[in-house]
Amino acid sequence: EAAEKGGFDTYMLKEIYEQPTALTNTLIGRLHDDTGEVNLDIGLDPQSFKRISIIACGTAYYAGLVGEYLIEQLARIPVEVDVASEYRYRNPLVSENTLAIVVSQSGETIDTLEALREAKKGGAKTLGVINAKGSSMTRELDDTLYIHAGPEIGVASTKAYTSMVGAFVMLALWLGRARGTLSDTQAKDLLHATRELPRLVEEALNPARVAEIKRVAEKYAQARDYLFLGRGVNAPTAFEGALKLKEISYIHAEGYAAGEMKHGPIALIDANLPVVVVATESHLLEKTISNVQEVRARSGKVIALLSDGDTENAQHADDVLYVPRAHEMVSPVVNAVALQLLSYFTASYLGKDVDKPRNLAKSVTVE
Numbered sequence: 376e377a378a379e380k381g382g383f384d385t386y387m388l389k390e391i392y393e394q395p396t397a398l399t400n401t402l403i404g405r406l407h408d409d410t411g412e413v414n415l416d417i418g419l420d421p422q423s424f425k426r427i428s429i430i431a432c433g434t435a436y437y438a439g440l441v442g443e444y445l446i447e448q449l450a451r452i453p454v455e456v457d458v459a460s461e462y463r464y465r466n467p468l469v470s471e472n473t474l475a476i477v478v479s480q481s482g483e484t485i486d487t488l489e490a491l492r493e494a495k496k497g498g499a500k501t502l503g504v505i506n507a508k509g510s511s512m513t514r515e516l517d518d519t520l521y522i523h524a525g526p527e528i529g530v531a532s533t534k535a536y537t538s539m540v541g542a543f544v545m546l547a548l549w550l551g552r553a554r555g556t557l558s559d560t561q562a563k564d565l566l567h568a569t570r571e572l573p574r575l576v577e578e579a580l581n582p583a584r585v586a587e588i589k590r591v592a593e594k595y596a597q598a599r600d601y602l603f604l605g606r607g608v609n610a611p612t613a614f615e616g617a618l619k620l621k622e623i624s625y626i627h628a629e630g631y632a633a634g635e636m637k638h639g640p641i642a643l644i645d646a647n648l649p650v651v652v653v654a655t656e657s658h659l660l661e662k663t664i665s666n667v668q669e670v671r672a673r674s675g676k677v678i679a680l681l682s683d684g685d686t687e688n689a690q691h692a693d694d695v696l697y698v699p700r701a702h703e704m705v706s707p708v709v710n711a712v713a714l715q716l717l718s719y720f721t722a723s724y725l726g727k728d729v730d731k732p733r734n735l736a737k738s739v740t741v742e
């Protein structure tokens with residue numbers, strides 16, 4: 376087993392560090408810089424549907440929420456995202472004009488598999504964003520976009536998540552190109568930003584950054600609760616950050632769209648509450664910073680994820696985790712890495728078994 380962990384203490388840490396390679400494998404051969412085209416080897420006709428339903432569970436669901444944002448922005452197609460266990464029982468509205476996209480690392484999650492069957496029954500065309508080759512879902516899907524992240528052993532998903540988001544960036548680009556909502560220049564710009572992802576993630580894992588994340592994790596490891604906030608394409612980054620922390624450290628954590636804070640969670644804020652705010656470069660940054668100030672005004676402890684060089688906003692935070700600058704649309708991939716490490720170091724400091732957290736299975740194949 377030690378050999379399989381490749382010198383790392385845990386599978387989870389190994390998989391966190393595998394992300395530059397996993398992402399390279401997700402993207403390889405699919406992006407064409409010269410033309411701004413994306414080749415995904417998908418047989419589906421991108422003009423043949425009017426709406427998209429994304430269906431998944433857990434971390435894959437959060438990847439789907441990023442997908443919704445990207446597809447609506449770049450391809451202007453209406454998208455809804457559902458938790459599979461809700462979708463499958465709510466008699467969903469499906470027709471031949473629907474594209475159902477299921478997202479799954481294992482390809483075996485029972486609720487997602489049953490939701491896929493439900494969508495097919497209604498006449499939807501189906502596409503999977505899947506990691507495991509030959510898994511049950513792939514045998515029933517019309518088409519599969521493999522993410523090629525490689526085997527993921529740690530129960531807490533890390534590299535599969537960032538590769539799923541990478542796959543959604545390509546999917547949104549492909550749809551946007553095919554449906555004429557993206558100009559050549561926009562497509563080339565985004566394609567370039569996407570290609571940068573493995574390098575940016577490598578940079579996000581440099582030893583100085585990792586040491587700082589470890590310091591911050593240990594500083595707040597005794598907290599009873601945590602709040603994670605983010606906006607726009609990074610709202611799901613906050614949701615996923617909270618899920619990761621609770622899964623492996625057993626600290627109660629909530630993820631919220633930052634603008635929702637004043638509709639409830641603001642009541643939780645006091646000097647004992649660490650609030651992680653994803654405040655990297657974005658057209659909504661100013662709004663997010665005003666949320667940071669609201670947290671500070673109530674004595675909450677702000678841990679801000681800021682883009683490299685943003686010293687101005689650092690003054691509003693108790694602790695800053697700097698992340699490499701990335702195009703807004705691909706920034707969820709880079710930002711997720713810092714939050715994975717924050718959870719990882721919190722849980723290991725508390726002596727938890729990060730690879731096999733209590734009560735959780737790697738894939739939920741029974742109801």
Ligand code: AGP
Pocket residue numbers: 432433434435478479480481482483484487530531532533622735736737738739
């Ligand atoms: C992630 O950290 C989880 N353990 C869990 O939420 C997982 O993402 C979910 O069960 C879905 O699994 P799948 O991707 O294999 O379908």
